[in-house]
Every structure is written in C-alpha cells, then in structure tokens.
Amino acid sequence: MSPRAVHQSLRNALRGYLNTNLLTHGQRQYCIMVTLALAVSVEFLENIMFVFSAGHIMGGIDADPRGFALAQSAYAIGSMLMIVKQQWLARRYGYRRYLAASLLVFSLGTWYAAASTSLSMLVTARLVQGVGGGALFTSSRVLIPLMFAPADRGRAVRLFMLGIFGVSAIGPALSAELIDNGAWQHVFYGVLPLSLLAMAGSWLFLPDAEPSEKPGRPALIPLLWFGAAIAALQIAMSDARFDVFSHPGRLLAIALCGIAMLLGFLWHQWHQDAPLLKLRVLRNPVYLTGLLLYFMYYLLSHLHGYVFPIYAERALQIPLTTVGWLSTIGGLVSLVSIMAYIRYAPRLKRKKPLMILGLLIMAYAAWRFSAMPPDAGVESLIPILALKGLFGVMVVIPVAGLTFRGLGEDNFAHGYQSKNLMRQIASSFASALGAVLLENRQFSVQVSLAGAAAQEPAIAMQWLHHIQDALMARGMDAAQAGSSALAQLTALLDRQALLIASEDMFRLIAALAIGGAVLVLAQRRLA
Incomplete structure (x- = not known):
C-alpha cells in the first residue's frame, strides 16, 4: 500500500x-x-x-x-x-x-x-x-x-x-x-x-x-491580468501619501494603468462563457445597492479604526494597553448588540430606519471626538466608544440581510465572492485615504504652528528659557537643558499638529456618515 x-x-x-x-x-x-x-x-x-x-x-x-x-x-x-x-x-x-x-x-x-x-x-x-x-x-x-x-x-x-x-x-x-x-x-x-x-x-x-x-x-492568464491590475492600484494607493505632491504624474499614470487593466478584466469576464467572476448573474439592483452600502460601511469602519489608535496613543498620550481596552469596549458593545439583534430582529419589519440611526450614531461619535480637549481622559472617551459600538450592528447586519435576498441560493456564492472583493478594496482604500489625509494635514498644521511660533519669537524663547531653567534646576548643564527644552517644544508642536489633524479626520468621518445616512434615506430598494 x-x-x-x-x-x-x-x-x-x-x-x-x-x-x-x-x-x-x-x-x-x-x-x-x-x-x-x-x-x-x-x-x-x-x-x-x-x-x-x-x-x-x-x-x-x-x-x-x-x-x-x-x-x-x-x-x-x-x-x-x-x-x-x-x-x-x-x-x-x-x-x-x-x-x-x-x-x-x-x-x-x-x-x-x-x-x-x-x-x-x-x-x-x-x-x-x-x-x-x-x-x-x-x-x-x-x-x-x-x-x-x-x-x-x-x-x-x-x-x-x-x-x-x-x-x-x-x-x-x-x-x-x-x-x-x-x-x-x-x-x-x-x-x-x-x-x-x-x-x-x-x-x-x-x-x-x-x-x-x-x-x-x-x-491563469485572466488571474495574472487581475493580479497586475490590483497590484498597480495598491501601489498607487500605498504611495499616494508620499508622491501625491512630489510625483503626481507618476502616481496618476500608475493609477490609470491599474484602472484600465481592471476595467479590461471586467469586460473580459462579462463576455466569457466560464468566467472567474460571474458578473452577469449579479445585475440585481438590490444587490448592487447593497454593495454600495457595504463599501460605505467598510470605508467608515476602517477609517475610524485607523485614526482612533493614533489619536488616543500619540495625541492624547494614553498608554497603549489602555488604548487597547478602550477599543475593546466598543467591540464588546457590538457583541452584546448582535446578540440582542439576533433575538429581536424578526420583530423589526423595516431595517432602513435602523441603518440611518447607526450612521447618525457614527457621525455623532466622530463629531464628539473632534471636539475633545487636548487633556481628555479615559473617562471622557468610554461613553462615546460604547455608543459607537452600535454602529456596526445597526448598519452592516441589516445590509447583509437585504443585499443577497434577490440572488437566490444558486448565485449566493458568486454574490458573496464579489462582496468580499468589495470589502478588500474598501478597506485598502480607507487605509490609504486615512494615511494620505492624516499625514498631509499633520504636515500642514506643523508648518502653520512653526510659522506662528516664528512670528512670536519672544513668547517661544520665554517658554524655552523657562523649561531650560527647570531642567538645570534638576541637575542638567546648560547645553543639555537647552537641547532638551528644544526637543520638548518640537514634540509639543508635533503632538498639537497630530491632535488637530486627527480632529479634522473625525470631522471628515462625521460628514461621510451623514452623507451615508442621506444615501440610505434616498434608497427605495432597501426597506
């Protein structure tokens, strides 16, 4: 044998x-x-x-x-x-x-x-x-x-x-x-x-x-074709934060190349008898509307997931372990909420009001984060994170229940395949968008703060001398104290710039969530 x-x-x-x-x-x-x-x-x-x-x-x-x-x-x-x-x-x-x-x-x-x-x-x-x-x-x-x-x-x-x-x-x-x-x-x-x-x-x-x-x-050829298309798009998104100003032409060329290859792949799949993606069976308008709502949910979720840990740990100076448990609080609320949803969902005949409320909750939570003072403590963040934990259950679970109902069991696998492609695209786009906007906004604010400090040199020098004297009183010599005071001023400006940039990102998330709520309200295909 x-x-x-x-x-x-x-x-x-x-x-x-x-x-x-x-x-x-x-x-x-x-x-x-x-x-x-x-x-x-x-x-x-x-x-x-x-x-x-x-x-x-x-x-x-x-x-x-x-x-x-x-x-x-x-x-x-x-x-x-x-x-x-x-x-x-x-x-x-x-x-x-x-x-x-x-x-x-x-x-x-x-x-x-x-x-x-x-x-x-x-x-x-x-x-x-x-x-x-x-x-x-x-x-x-x-x-x-x-x-x-x-x-x-x-x-x-x-x-x-x-x-x-x-x-x-x-x-x-x-x-x-x-x-x-x-x-x-x-x-x-x-x-x-x-x-x-x-x-x-x-x-x-x-x-x-x-x-x-x-x-x-x-x-293999269509698969490699698709791989080349998404590789070009991923390279464009990952380099956007670095090349959007220094090499915009190169970045645009890579992105357009990726888009062209992706459109060519989709056209090829549409006209194939045995395609990798069976696009023709997914023309159901309810399903397409659901994909759009999925994209919106994953965009908001990953944008918030990217910004919040940076904001809490680096801008608010909260220890890493505490930041982890803060994020877990929102997740635990989501877990309890999904249990309640599973039990009471059959009584909810209309899911659209629930999705709108979930998006408005995300908008409110993001707006509250954008208005936090620089010395905000953990106790100020917990209620907002707990409320934000309702967002996922109130949006993505109803969307999941409505999106695939028109496809039938025969096309469910094809529909879920395309939905998870959308998930990966949305999450990658959200990470790239968050990185580009946060990095560029932080740099812009740093330049503005440095310019403001340069316009008031007397105040900046007074602050530096005060810190230098305090450090010298602790035993540092003049050179070490001066260098350390300058480093503290730079760190303070960096933290302030990150705080302002993070607040602007939360305002963007709030605006996108409100726009999503309006989009859901306007939909007639999802009840």
Whole structure:
C-alpha cells in the first residue's frame, strides 16, 4: 500500500471514529458550525491585531510608514487573488482540503511574519497570509447554506456572526497586552493557536464534497491580468501619501494603468462563457445597492479604526494597553448588540430606519471626538466608544440581510465572492485615504504652528528659557537643558499638529456618515 493510501485510510478511520463513536449527528453539526466560525474569525483577528499594532511592528523591523502601506498592499493583493480563484479551487479540491490548506498557508505566513527581521520578509509574509486567508470569509459563509438544512442555518449564521464580532472585540486589547507583556512578534504568535485549531476542525469535520465533474483549466492568464491590475492600484494607493505632491504624474499614470487593466478584466469576464467572476448573474439592483452600502460601511469602519489608535496613543498620550481596552469596549458593545439583534430582529419589519440611526450614531461619535480637549481622559472617551459600538450592528447586519435576498441560493456564492472583493478594496482604500489625509494635514498644521511660533519669537524663547531653567534646576548643564527644552517644544508642536489633524479626520468621518445616512434615506430598494 502506498504512503498516500495509508494516510487516507488513517484519516478516514479517525474521522469515522469521531463521527460514529464519539459524536451524535447534532454534536457533529455543532462542531462544523464552530469550525466555520473559527475559520472566518482567524482572518478578522489577525487583521485587527496587525493594524492596531502597526506602529510597534514597523518599529520592530525598522520600517517607515511606507513599509506599513506596502505590507498592507501585499496582503490585499494575495487576498483578492484568492477570492477571485476561490470557487475554482473549491470545486477542484473540495472545501475540506481547500480550507485546511488555506489555513495551513495562513499559519505559515503568520509564523514567517513573526520571524521577520526586515521589511522584505514582512511583505512576503503578508502576501502569503493574504493567499491563505483571502477566501476564508467567502468559503465559510457559502458553506452554511450548502451544509445545513434551512432549520439549522439560522443557528449556524448566529455562531458565524458571534465569531466575527467576538474576535473584533478582543483583538485590540489582546494586541496591547501581548506587546506590553512581551514583544511585537507575540501579536502574530497569538493568532496561531486559533488558526491551527480551525485547520484541525476543517480537516476532521468538513465533508469532502468532491464534485463529480472536475472544473476546467485554471485560467491563469485572466488571474495574472487581475493580479497586475490590483497590484498597480495598491501601489498607487500605498504611495499616494508620499508622491501625491512630489510625483503626481507618476502616481496618476500608475493609477490609470491599474484602472484600465481592471476595467479590461471586467469586460473580459462579462463576455466569457466560464468566467472567474460571474458578473452577469449579479445585475440585481438590490444587490448592487447593497454593495454600495457595504463599501460605505467598510470605508467608515476602517477609517475610524485607523485614526482612533493614533489619536488616543500619540495625541492624547494614553498608554497603549489602555488604548487597547478602550477599543475593546466598543467591540464588546457590538457583541452584546448582535446578540440582542439576533433575538429581536424578526420583530423589526423595516431595517432602513435602523441603518440611518447607526450612521447618525457614527457621525455623532466622530463629531464628539473632534471636539475633545487636548487633556481628555479615559473617562471622557468610554461613553462615546460604547455608543459607537452600535454602529456596526445597526448598519452592516441589516445590509447583509437585504443585499443577497434577490440572488437566490444558486448565485449566493458568486454574490458573496464579489462582496468580499468589495470589502478588500474598501478597506485598502480607507487605509490609504486615512494615511494620505492624516499625514498631509499633520504636515500642514506643523508648518502653520512653526510659522506662528516664528512670528512670536519672544513668547517661544520665554517658554524655552523657562523649561531650560527647570531642567538645570534638576541637575542638567546648560547645553543639555537647552537641547532638551528644544526637543520638548518640537514634540509639543508635533503632538498639537497630530491632535488637530486627527480632529479634522473625525470631522471628515462625521460628514461621510451623514452623507451615508442621506444615501440610505434616498434608497427605495432597501426597506
């Protein structure tokens, strides 16, 4: 007997023992539900922890902000490539092998990220992570209607959503604790146990579900075409914060090249009989409206998620661990809210007022952050973060329930595939937009503050002399005290500039949320 046949026999024996000797049918169904929830939670947890800890990770490998943008772009490229190819791979190898292999690749990428000592290693690791984790969300969600009877699907979806909102809640606090009590590498190591557990569950509990007919050729040329398009767009977005003023022509050329290739890819897919993306079946107006609302939600969510940790830790000078737990407060409110929504949603006949209220809550929370004084304490932030925690449940859950209702079960997988492409595009765009606007606004404010200080040299010199005298009274010599006083003045100007820039970003978020509320109000397709 060949090694492969021995391995197959052992695996079948183990799975058969678990399914017949230890687990009842109901218990096995529950294990499958938990496995799918774990699989989707892996990617959410890793991404939340990576973004929250980005400054410490980049400092650990001695990389600048451009490196962070490049690492994020690498993940997005790998992820979107796999989302496009997800259905072909699932049909070719079956969901059990595909999900287990994806989680294995994701785990290897995560381990390599923790072992990174340079930017090139981290970018490579993020690309591998994207390849492994890109289609976890799509695959896990589309398996629910495939694997469970209508009576069991509600329970499976509830566990699925609780997994997402649960890890979203604990992610920031876990990141902060791991860094504060260890090192930045622990952020990656902290994800590995969940990833390995989901991989084992996928291998043991998911059925082979092998198709009777093998799919056709892998269509590598369209896939590479799509990869080149999104790579060009990701490069344009990641370099925008650095080149928007210094090299605008080059930036515009790269962006236009990416857009042209992407439009060409979509045109090609539209006219293909066996496309990677079945666009023609997704022309349902309710679905297209839902995609627009998804884009709006992910844009607002990721913009706020990018700005708030910077604002709290660097502008308000709140310790990292406290910032992590502050972010977790909003996540816990979301988790409790999703439980309440699951229970009372059937009584809500109209979802549009709920979505409008959620967007107005985000606008109010962002406006409150924009009006915070420089010495705002933790007690001032907690109520706003708790209120903001309602945003996700009140917007994205109703949108999810309305978007796919017109597609039917046959086209649900295609619809969810395109929706997750939209998610990656929106999150990447939000990170790039936040980086460009925050960086440029901070630089502009720094120039203005420096100019104002130069116009009142007597006041600036008086402040410097006061600090210098105080430092000399503590034992410093004149040269050290003068240098330290100048450094403190520079740090104070930098902090003030970041505070003003962050407040402007929160005003932008508030304006976008109000615009989103008006958009939802004007929609007649979503009730």
